[in-house]
Amino acid sequence: MARHWADFQYEIYLNGMTGAVPRLPTDLTRLEELTEQRLGPGPVGYVAGSAGDGSTARANRAALERRRIVPRMLRDVQERDLSVEVLGRALPAPLALAPVGVLSIMHPEAESAAARAAAAQGVPFILSSASSTPIERVAEVMGDAERWFQLYWSKDLEVTRSFLGRAKSGGFSVLVVTLDTPLLAWRPRDLDQAYLPFLHGVGTANYFTDPAFRAGLAKPVHEDPNAAVMRFVGLFADPGKTWPDLAFLRENWDGPIVLKGVLHPDDARLAADAGMDGVVVSNHGGRQVAGSIAAADALPGVVRAVGDRLAVLFDSGVRTGADVFKALALGARAVLLGRPYAYGLGLDGQAGVEHVIRCLLAEFDLTLALSGHAGPATVGPADLVEDPA
Ligand SMILES: Cc1cc2nc3c(=O)[nH]c(=O)nc-3n(C[C@H](O)[C@H](O)[C@H](O)COP(=O)(O)O)c2cc1C
Numbered sequence: 334m335a336r337h338w339a340d341f342q343y344e345i346y347l348n349g350m351t352g353a354v355p356r357l358p359t360d361l362t363r364l365e366e367l368t369e370q371r372l373g374p375g376p377v378g379y380v381a382g383s384a385g386d387g388s389t390a391r392a393n394r395a396a397l398e399r400r401r402i403v404p405r406m407l408r409d410v411q412e413r414d415l416s417v418e419v420l421g422r423a424l425p426a427p428l429a430l431a432p433v434g435v436l437s438i439m440h441p442e443a444e445s446a447a448a449r450a451a452a453a454q455g456v457p458f459i460l461s462s463a464s465s466t467p468i469e470r471v472a473e474v475m476g477d478a479e480r481w482f483q484l485y486w487s488k489d490l491e492v493t494r495s496f497l498g499r500a501k502s503g504g505f506s507v508l509v510v511t512l513d514t515p516l517l518a519w520r521p522r523d524l525d526q527a528y529l530p531f532l533h534g535v536g537t538a539n540y541f542t543d544p545a546f547r548a549g550l551a552k553p554v555h556e557d558p559n560a561a562v563m564r565f566v567g568l569f570a571d572p573g574k575t576w577p578d579l580a581f582l583r584e585n586w587d588g589p590i591v592l593k594g595v596l597h598p599d600d601a602r603l604a605a606d607a608g609m610d611g612v613v614v615s616n617h618g619g620r621q622v623a624g625s626i627a628a629a630d631a632l633p634g635v636v637r638a639v640g641d642r643l644a645v646l647f648d649s650g651v652r653t654g655a656d657v658f659k660a661l662a663l664g665a666r667a668v669l670l671g672r673p674y675a676y677g678l679g680l681d682g683q684a685g686v687e688h689v690i691r692c693l694l695a696e697f698d699l700t701l702a703l704s705g706h707a708g709p710a711t712v713g714p715a716d717l718v719e720d721p722a
């Protein structure tokens with residue numbers, strides 16, 4: 334029998350009989366405010382902040398909230414199965430943890446704690462290129478749990494080649510290539526505090542431990558950390574890349590490749606034509622193009638364009654189980670969870686991330702059931718209306 338994530342609800346109530354209440358809120362939209370109170374302004378600003386006037390981040394939430402579910406009744410939802418197949422992998426639920434860089438600003442155990450939490454709950458962990466823990470260390474704590482690697486496509490071919498090799502050796506199965514960050518956007522919350530983690534003593538260990546990266550430094554990282562940081566800033570991405578360059582990645586990666594940050598249907602078609610396996614419809618949580626289309630508004634167009642050729646995944650604004658349901662109804666195969674798990678990590682380490690995953694999936698399970706579905710397969714556009722307001 335498939336796991337009933339909704340059981341978490343009664344686990345919480347039963348624990349309450351001995352006086353215990355959850356350490357973190359079960360409404361995940363409250364985590365940001367708590368994190369603001371407990372963590373320093375630099376790290377919180379970096380995680381919670383977004384590009385420009387913040388309008389894209391707000392639009393992401395509004396586009397999800399504007400869509401309303403129309404529940405159906407009497408459809409036998411007793412036995413439910415949330416599992417889905419994504420890129421040839423059987424996932425227990427349509428969820429993965431999004432790549433989030435430099436998690437050591439949230440918690441000393443950083444990516445290791447988040448990866449352990451994902452593994453414990455059976456949810457794929459997508460490790461950022463810009464992580465504060467080396468690929469190998471994350472692989473070590475994950476056993477044989479499902480893990481994907483997010484690539485910032487470096488200007489330095491050897492660094493990219495080296496990352497791909499290290500990720501492959503570490504058992505990372507899917508390559509997620511982020512396209513929407515060839516440059517770091519204008520981010521006023523960070524600029525006003527003159528705070529960028531990479532420049533404030535937080536090493537991106539994937540780079541600093543990488544032989545190809547170190548080969549380009551005149552002195553060892555510990556002797557001249559500033560030079561190492563500046564080399565990272567100068568080469569982590571490459572604004573000169575174009576679609577034909579994808580052939581290099583296809584040749585150097587055996588598993589599925591997913592392009593993250595696709596919003597235009599024509600770009601989704603180009604991804605399919607380039608032999609990619611999937612796309613993540615995402616605006617990077619509103620952190621890149623202020624004023625851009627909300628991710629949920631871009632999703633149906635991409636699904637119409639390539640839904641029969643590519644796995645279409647979604648992120649940017651997912652905060653509740655209902656949001657997961659709505660993303661699936663708009664055609665996504667699965668969603669990536671970003672900021673909420675970073676807040677869970679910041680507030681309570683591995684346990685906090687597990688709490689976030691369990692709350693989200695319990696709420697999603699209940700949303701499915703109460704809307705008349707026994708699993709993701711039957712969810713579709715007919716389940717939603719758009720709020721005219
Ligand atoms: C602090 C932070 C760091 C991030 N770092 C990366 C990264 O290294 N690579 C990447 O592809 N996306 C990165 N993202 C974007 C997330 O993968 C995801 O697209 C975004 O968080 C989704 O928006 P949401 O958090 O509002 O749901 C980062 C997001 C945040 C908040």
Ligand SMILES: CCCCC(=O)C(=O)O
Nearest residue numbers: 434463514517569617620
């Ligand atoms: C150098 C940028 C990497 C982190 C990132 O993707 C983000 O802050 O959104």
